[in-house]
Amino acid sequence: MVDLSVNIGDLNLKNPVMTASGTFGYGVEYQDFIDINSLGGIIVKGTTGSPREGNPYPRMAETPQGMLNAVGLQNKGVDAFINEIWPKIRTFDTNIIVNVSGSTIEEYVETAEKLALVPDIVGIELNISCPNVKEGGMAFGTSCSSARQVTRAVRNVFPRHLMVKLSPNVTDIVEIAKEVEDAGADSISLVNTFLGMAIDAETRRPLLSTITGGLSGPCIKPIALRMVWQVADAVKVPVVGMGGISSASDAIEFLLAGASAIQVGTANFINPSISQEIVNGIADYLVRHNFNSVTELIGALELD
Amino acid sequence: MVDLSVNIGDLNLKNPVMTASGTFGYGVEYQDFIDINSLGGIIVKGTTGSPREGNPYPRMAETPQGMLNAVGLQNKGVDAFINEIWPKIRTFDTNIIVNVSGSTIEEYVETAEKLALVPDIVGIELNISCPNVKEGGMAFGTSCSSARQVTRAVRNVFPRHLMVKLSPNVTDIVEIAKEVEDAGADSISLVNTFLGMAIDAETRRPLLSTITGGLSGPCIKPIALRMVWQVADAVKVPVVGMGGISSASDAIEFLLAGASAIQVGTANFINPSISQEIVNGIADYLVRHNFNSVTELIGALELD
Amino acid sequence: MPKKFIEDFVILENKRQTSEFVILTLQHPTNLPKIYPGQFAEIKVEGSPNTFLRRPLSIHDVDYQNNTIKLLVQEVGEGTRRLAAMKPGESLNLIYPLGTYYSLPSSNKVLLVGGGCGVAPLLFLGRFLHENGIKPRFLIGAKSSAQLVELDEYRKLGEVFITTEDGSAGTKGFVIHHPIMKTYKPDFDWIYTCGPEAMMKVIAKYALKRNLNCEVSLENMMACGIGACLCCITPTIEGNKCTCTDGPVFNSKYLKW
Amino acid sequence: MPKKFIEDFVILENKRQTSEFVILTLQHPTNLPKIYPGQFAEIKVEGSPNTFLRRPLSIHDVDYQNNTIKLLVQEVGEGTRRLAAMKPGESLNLIYPLGTYYSLPSSNKVLLVGGGCGVAPLLFLGRFLHENGIKPRFLIGAKSSAQLVELDEYRKLGEVFITTEDGSAGTKGFVIHHPIMKTYKPDFDWIYTCGPEAMMKVIAKYALKRNLNCEVSLENMMACGIGACLCCITPTIEGNKCTCTDGPVFNSKYLKW
Ligand SMILES: Cc1cc2nc3c(=O)[nH]c(=O)nc-3n(C[C@H](O)[C@H](O)[C@H](O)COP(=O)(O)OP(=O)(O)OC[C@H]3O[C@@H](n4cnc5c(N)ncnc54)[C@H](O)[C@@H]3O)c2cc1C
Ligand SMILES: Cc1cc2nc3c(=O)[nH]c(=O)nc-3n(C[C@H](O)[C@H](O)[C@H](O)COP(=O)(O)OP(=O)(O)OC[C@H]3O[C@@H](n4cnc5c(N)ncnc54)[C@H](O)[C@@H]3O)c2cc1C
Ligand SMILES: Cc1cc2nc3c(=O)[nH]c(=O)nc-3n(C[C@H](O)[C@H](O)[C@H](O)COP(=O)(O)O)c2cc1C
Ligand SMILES: Cc1cc2nc3c(=O)[nH]c(=O)nc-3n(C[C@H](O)[C@H](O)[C@H](O)COP(=O)(O)O)c2cc1C
């Protein structure tokens, strides 16, 4: 039997396959299609200090091998998450990581503090990269100083695993990654969505209520893979890669580029069983290529 | 008859459809497929001070709705361009713009000076955004100060139309666009390719000899369109939009976002007649929607 | 929530109705799960390079005997064009059955109002009502007679009224202009509607004013269809709700229309 | 340069040869332009979402009488799998004829060496030589007899020698191990080869050493196929050359091998 388990800092994952925030609900939505417990982890929907209604409809547009979304962090807020949602999902036998979003450092800190009080929440993913909110969000992830500030502030109040999720909408992602590592992140996940736009030529109107939105799906994979490769090469903390992963082979590419684990996002919409199929596909690959452990693939890209 | 002509500063184009540098050779390669003279303009392959052999094979990888290239500015140098190539193409009845690339400001300036001496070259496109060369290239396009410096230096020696082509691999493209406008650009074209990467999971090797390369094609369209919209809104000089344009409808989206003209790149590889088909498609659209002139579409995106 | 499935169906028949509409009959190899009228499927369109996401389509009819379902497809873009071109023997992957469904009325005087491809769920709903001892009446609106589909099927289940915008069949005008709209309560006090949003809004207002029960079925853009992405929301008096799980069938009084 | 065309062909026949190979016969509605052996077409693969660029394939055979061309397709990935699944009546868009071609030899003692899908241009070349009064000999290498395709067609044109890696047909080993390779000059002084690069390199070295003329056909990755993108280069003694316009057929002595 091949060994699929990986460690991301102090988190032990059954396998390197997690699901990306905002694309997998709270896991329960996918229970009819896969065994949630077979995954390495799930990252739940972005959670904010107060409840949010998100952006107006339309929030979605299809693009070549991808989609734009402008959900804008619709969620019931951290209190409702802890009181209503967490009790229903905490019994899943996988790592459930709470994606934390906000408009101000105070909001991030307040949310993280509340989650810190729930001892069985093993970790949070700090979303400093959401392009779909008017204030904060991506702004934190596109400057070194604010990325550092928000990471350090949350680090101070959250004692368990702190994953920080980077925005790809930057000139030099390595610079930001290093700041975040320095400020105390236990791991770094990337990428969030790219800021994009879509227009209906016939009506001459934007397809999203917010005009711009976040681009995800296979179309972004080459850029995401490049960024993961650059960041994994530059930081010591583990890197969690994502962006367009839709097959075991895509996942393996991210591992080869240096990711210790991966997240599956938009692909869940097209095939709700894909995350489990990717777990199986990685196992098959290891057997076929005579590896004993998936850790042998991490950063194993062969250069001359 | 609808009026398809547009002006980009002092350049008059029969129609807003040009072809993008590096994707249309010197025009002659496409003569069997379309009437070159039916285009608004063509931007020829990146030209440097000295001849360049470019990067080793493999230089290309297919990606979801896109491709990566790592050609690396292979060209015969500006002298050969002026003496051997220009005489063969100067009789085309369209705007032929020379894409100028380099590793140092001196190289850019030297190339532009030589081109300035050929009076019937109507304009150059300054490529400060090529991701495929070790030195210079994209580096000039990702910092405000170097973008300003190289633009100003070339402006000083080139008296005719100076289009500056921006890199999308930046946090804030508007900032760079404003610098370039300020430094004397007559127009701004965007976007060049996104830095990306591709790996063959089976061989565990990069698919490009240079590991990373430039991503182009429909996959990048949503991001390119967003950037064009942002830049067109922020600068006074005309904007030339590109990135994944493969149909008349794509072209119209860029015009609506504020581009005064567009360039067709990767799509030429898949359908060598596409540029001419786009010209016709725009004309049809204008008739169908009761416009008299294509200029009515420029920046005509309807917001509430 | 009833269980959802991802499964391959085989196309048994592709029957063209008009220049825009086809009806696909799909067969499932084993017993179908219980499906309710108003529910839909998310369909993977193969061989259509620009169709990235699945496409939501109503379940148009169900035959538990033969394990078949029908889809009524209106060709509007690349995805539906590809679906409409599918041939018997080809296979199609569905996530189904999804979403809420029309509720059983507490009255037996019901009117089903459909327009455009919005008629899709009404045949199945009509059959369901009929099986439950309720005789539905149908009011179907179209641009012109050429867009009218399967009238004989509806007629098997109940009375059918028609409006066309050009007057080429039935009453000229929109559904709201049909004389039957004047005879609510005696004739009906429960309305089910599906069709263009503008039409449904008119019907919903009409029903509200007269205190008639009204259920509408929304066709918002969807990415996942299973409540995971929050793209398909519609504003309700209880906040934003997902059209794919809290809908597509809503009681119109909850909608912020 | 002869003129290039973008045109739709209709599939007349899809004939499976082995588990990996099919031969497609495509018909053009009007007269074909002149095509030379070694030239190729860039083919648009429809209905294969992950096949973005065209696929280069050699012209395997030409019939000017019936305006048909043949393609020998080896299934290696999504694009070639889709092509291999095409049915008569479907249409296929080609940019053709592209690239350089094998030159007419100054000798009439020629050996055509092919391996894998590299045999594709050799049938047409053999026919061309035959029509020009030259009797070609073929040396064809494969992994095993199951990979050998269309031997009878080659035999109509000249003598055929076989090697297989597992010895299941002909001489066991690689093409270079075949006894005929010992009898150059008397038997041949001109070699045309197409196949895996490793094989062609061995043949090219062999030819260089013995001062035999040798033309090879490269299968570099291509984006445009018409000399516009500079993606397909191969290093030559005169610098980087495009495989699609300066090749695919090169005299091996120019290559930096
Ligand atoms: C719950 C539900 C049930 C539906 N039932 C049916 C049905 O039974 N029969 C039927 O023909 N259609 C039905 N639709 C609409 C159908 O989903 C869309 O027409 C289809 O997705 C368009 O895909 P396309 O690729 O052909 O068009 P595209 O090329 O994607 O778009 C063409 C046009 O259709 C619009 N469109 C695209 N997706 C949707 C969408 N999800 N909803 C509304 N408009 C859209 C676009 O804005 C565009 O103007 C239903 C939609 C929903 C949400
Ligand atoms: C001038 C020329 C003539 C050719 N003639 C024939 C022919 O007659 N019959 C035939 O079956 N094949 C021929 N090929 C090879 C053929 O083009 C590739 O096998 C095909 O493009 C692969 O497409 P795919 O989508 O099936 O595979 P992909 O999924 O794209 O790739 C599968 C594998 O094939 C490799 N590959 C992809 N594209 C090429 C390429 N252009 N050249 C070489 N390897 C590639 C990939 O690296 C990968 O390992 C020729 C290639 C060239 C350049
Ligand atoms: C509909 C949608 C909603 C998302 N919501 C969130 C979110 O709440 N928080 C977050 O950090 N990322 C969010 N993302 C980003 C994804 O987690 C992921 O980073 C991105 O989609 C790229 O991966 P993919 O290409 O595999 O989808 C969302 C993405 C989509 C498509
Ligand atoms: C093969 C290739 C070569 C290119 N060479 C150049 C170049 O020499 N100079 C330049 O400014 N841009 C070059 N580009 C970038 C294109 O001009 C264009 O900016 C980019 O491809 C985005 O447009 P598209 O998506 O329509 O292709 C090249 C692109 C490709 C694909």
Ligand code: FES
């Ligand atoms: S479509 Fe994803 S939540 Fe409704």
Ligand code: FES
């Ligand atoms: S494939 Fe584009 S130059 Fe050869």
